[in-house]
Amino acid sequence: MAVTLRGCEELLPRADWLRKLERSEATGTPLRIKFGMDPTAPDLHLGHTVVLNKMRQLQDLGHRVIPLIGDFTTMIGDPSGRNSTRPPLTREQIESNAKTYFEQVGLVIRLDNAEVRWNSEWSDPLGARGIIGLASRYTVARMMERDDFTKRYKAGTPISVHEFLYPLMQGYDSVALKSDLELGGTDQKFNLLMGRHLQEEYGQDPQCILTMPLLEGLDGVDKMSKSKHNTIGITEPANTMFAKVLSISDELMWRWYTLLSFRAESEIEAFKAEVQGGRNPKEVKVMLAREITERFHGRAAADAAEQDFANRARGGIPDEIPEVTLSGAPLGVAALLKSAGLAPSSSEANRLIDGGGVAR
Numbered sequence: 570m571a572v573t574l575r576g577c578e579e580l581l582p583r584a585d586w587l588r589k590l591e592r593s594e595a596t597g598t599p600l601r602i603k604f605g606m607d608p609t610a611p612d613l614h615l616g617h618t619v620v621l622n623k624m625r626q627l628q629d630l631g632h633r634v635i636p637l638i639g640d641f642t643t644m645i646g647d648p649s650g651r652n653s654t655r656p657p658l659t660r661e662q663i664e665s666n667a668k669t670y671f672e673q674v675g676l677v678i679r680l681d682n683a684e685v686r687w688n689s690e691w692s693d694p695l696g697a698r699g700i701i702g703l704a705s706r707y708t709v710a711r712m713m714e715r716d717d718f719t720k721r722y723k724a725g726t727p728i729s730v731h732e733f734l735y736p737l738m739q740g741y742d743s744v745a746l747k748s749d750l751e752l753g754g755t756d757q758k759f760n761l762l763m764g765r766h767l768q769e770e771y772g773q774d775p776q777c778i779l780t781m782p783l784l785e786g787l788d789g790v791d792k793m794s795k796s797k798h799n800t801i802g803i804t805e806p807a808n809t810m811f812a813k814v815l816s817i818s819d820e821l822m823w824r825w826y827t828l829l830s831f832r833a834e835s836e837i838e839a840f841k842a843e844v845q846g847g848r849n850p851k852e853v854k855v856m857l858a859r860e861i862t863e864r865f866h867g868r869a870a871a872d873a874a875e876q877d878f879a880n881r882a883r884g885g886i887p888d889e890i891p892e893v894t895l896s897g898a899p900l901g902v903a904a905l906l907k908s909a910g911l912a913p914s915s916s917e918a919n920r921l922i923d924g925g926g927v928a929r
Contacts, residue, residue: 570586570587570590571834572626572627572630575623575626575827575834576619576781576828577623577779577780577781578780578781578782579755579778579779580777580778580779581762581778581779582777585777586750586777589749589750599631599632600632600750601632601633601635601684601746601747601748601749602624602627602628602632602634602635602748602749602750602751602752603635603637603742603743603748603750603751603752603776604624604634604752605637605638605639605642605739605742605751605753606638606639606670607639607647608638608639608640608667608669608670609647609658609666610666611665611666611669612669612673612802612803612804613670613673613674613802613803614800614801614802614803615784615793615800615801615803616783616784616786616792616793616794619781619782619784619829620781621678622677622828622829623752624678625677625679625831626831628678628679628682628683633683633684634678635683635684635685635686635748636678636683636684636686637686637688638667638670638685638686638688639688640667640687640688641687641688641692641693641738642688642735642738642739642742643658643663644657644658644663645731645732645734645735645738646732647735647739648717648718648728648732648735667687671685673803673804676803676864676865677864686746688738690745691741691742691745692738692741700734703738703741703767704734704737706737706766706770707737707766707767709733712733712736715736718732735760736759736760736763740764740765740766740768741767742764743764743765743776744767744773747773748776749777750777750778750779751764751777751779752778752780753778753779753780753781754780754781755781755782755783756783757780761776762778764776764778781828782828784828784829785824786799786800787799787800787813787816787817789818789820789821801814801861803865804865807862807865807866807871807873807874808873808874808877808878810861810862810874811858811862811871811874811875811877811878812858812874812878814854814857814861814862815851815854815855815858815878817854819854822850822853822854822857823837825857826840826857829857829861830860831860840853840856855875858878859871862874
């Protein structure tokens with residue numbers, strides 16, 4: 570239970586999950602853990618891995634994890650958190666994005682011990698008659714309880730009828746897979762609860778739902794998002810990844826440890842006590858940067874990235890200059906150094922500038 574709860578936002582209903590765990594232990598039957606991913610873009614960032622990390626933790630406990638590629642639901646478009654209808658993707662775009670998803674998801678969970686599925690397997694055969702029957706199991710009034718639909722309706726923003734199908738089809742995935750637990754971000758709660766409702770409608774033991782927080786990006790304010798330019802892509806070069814992790818604030822570091830690290834919680838608490846006792850937080854942050862970089866690039870690349878960063882800190886020339894995307898207002902030199910990973914923080918960058926360690 571402790572592994573399940575680590576870092577999670579909400580587990581519903583907790584009593585049902587305990588019952589499922591006890592049944593699994595008594596019968597030796599692994600529980601079925603579902604996590605759906607719509608391949609709307611080709612690349613994943615660390616924010617996406619928060620839920621994948623939880624899936625890996627449950628996989629390591631012996632449960633059956635089911636990474637589900639939403640090739641059918643992607644054609645509808647998830648309305649969660651949207652204030653407008655999503656533009657549709659072509660079948661070719663979906664298949665191309667899904668290919669890279671497999672490669673990247675495999676860096677977190679063990680695909681050789683997972684049940685990889687596509688929801689077109691059961692959604693396509695359902696056909697018009699089946700979808701009409703599915704739609705009869707939920708009311709418009711209940712659908713309009715969804716916060717983003719309510720806001721759009723009150724604002725006079727159009728809501729296309731096909732958007733109502735998305736939560737229904739995601740919920741039907743749980744019926745098809747007979748899932749015991751579905752994972753998702755906090756923005757997915759409505760869709761996850763739909764799965765419970767439909768499983769009850771179809772006479773199944775309803776799944777529990779576990780939501781994980783949305784990870785704050787490099788700025789420590791907004792959730793990690795490409796549109797906010799505050800991400801670390803899991804395919805970024807090792808040196809860049811290492812330097813970017815070191816650029817986060819000391820406060821944000823602890824949240825990242827909880828959501829991204831596989832270290833025991835007792836070990837993380839020991840690190841906190843050491844920092845409170847006077848240990849340099851940068852030393853602890855280096856360990857986080859090493860762990861994350863090694864996960865996606867291997868030990869040798871993590872060793873090289875750490876050495877490269879140490880060389881830069883001593884004034885040496887880095888082996889690789891990270892690419893920095895500039896946008897918005899003019900960027901100060903200190904902020905530029907932090908974004909490029911040439912300084913762990915803006916304050917450290919200012920100290921380098923004041924000390925003559927930076928030439929303009």
